Amino acid sequence: MTSPTIAPALAQAARDLVAIGPTPRLDAELLMAHALGLSREAMLLGRMDGPVPEGFAALVARRLAHEPVAYITGHRAFWTIELAVAPGVLIPRPDSETLIEAAVAHFEGDGPARILDLGVGSGALLLAALAEWPAATGLGIDRSEIAAAQARANAEALGLADRADIRIGDWADGIDERFDLVLCNPPYVESVAVLAREVADHEPASALYAGPEGLDDYRRLAPMLSRLIAPGGMAAVEIGAGQAAAVLAxxxxxxxxxxxxxxxxxxxRCIVLKR
Known part of the structure; x- marks a missing residue:
């Protein structure tokens, strides 16, 4: 009996995953590449006629149970970097790259010297910015010990640990420095919102929900930001759908x-504040 090969196994997995999310084929490819120990690109370019690895079926079963792909594979690409991610830490989204795009547009020539990331999570925003501007140093703050540990581990893996200071804290309480660039992706989901199972059942609620309007953390952040941005600097703050007018106010x-x-x-997606 001929062993199944990767191409038809991917096609079947994609069909099985249609009901789970909007990217069934991509999910299947990422899981297969992980099972093979290859990048997705390397798999697609050279291994599609190879045998299916033994662990692939178990990975698909986990995805069928609504576990996020990033938690299954243990990593997620963001901007120009690759991050390790694990349960207890919010998974970086491509939409959040909008904050880095805003910063790149602002600092056309010389980049920021000092960067602050409030709610650093996995380190996505801070480490992407430090990778973008090699002369910069940064401070990342998070209330979660799990998130701070993940951010430190990612900084070490990316060779950025000497430029990234990760601390436990409550937003900007106790910080009296001004920064050229302030980045922040706070919780902004309404407490009554119904989220996809892969988010609601797996990602940390403390990084998602922010009161009945999703605005609780913006109310705390607003007076802090006014003292954190250095002259000529900027802040980029992520927002949820329909929140622009309220957060601007x-x-x-x-x-x-x-x-x-x-x-x-x-x-x-992003509120840009300038000095």
Whole structure:
């Protein structure tokens, strides 16, 4: 009996995963590449007629149970870097790259010297920015010991540990420094929102939900940001769908005028604040 090969196994897995999420083929390819110990690109270019690895079926079963692909494979690409991710830490989304895009647009020549990431999580924003600007140093703050440990591990793996100071803290409490670039992806989901199972059942609620309107953390952050941005600097703060007007009003209330930047799908994604 002929052993199954990768190409038809991928096609079947993609069909099985249609009901789980919007990217069944991509999910199947990422899981197969992980089972093979290869990058997705290397698999697609040279291994499609090879035998299916023994562990692939178990990985697909985990995805069929709504476990996020990033937690199954243990890593996620973000901007120009690759991050390790694990349960207890929010999975970086491509939409959050909008904050880095806003910073790149602002710092056209010389980049920022000092960067602050509030709610550093896996380290995605801070480490992407440090990779973008090799002369910069940064500070990342998170309330979660699990997240801070993950960010430190990612900084070490990327060779950025000497430029990334990761600390436990409550937003910017106790920080009296000003920064050229402030990055922040706070919780912004309404407490009554119904999320996809792979998010609601697996990702940390503390990194998702922010009160009945999803605005609780913006209310705390607004007065802090007004003292954190250095002259000539900027802050980029992620927002959820439909929150632009409310968040802009909160920032205006502390004397910060903001503009909205949209993500690649055309959705309001980031508030940009400048000094």
């Amino acid at each position: 909160l920032f205006a209330g502390v004397g910060l005028d903001g503009t909205v930047r949209r993500d690649l799908a055309g959705r309001d």
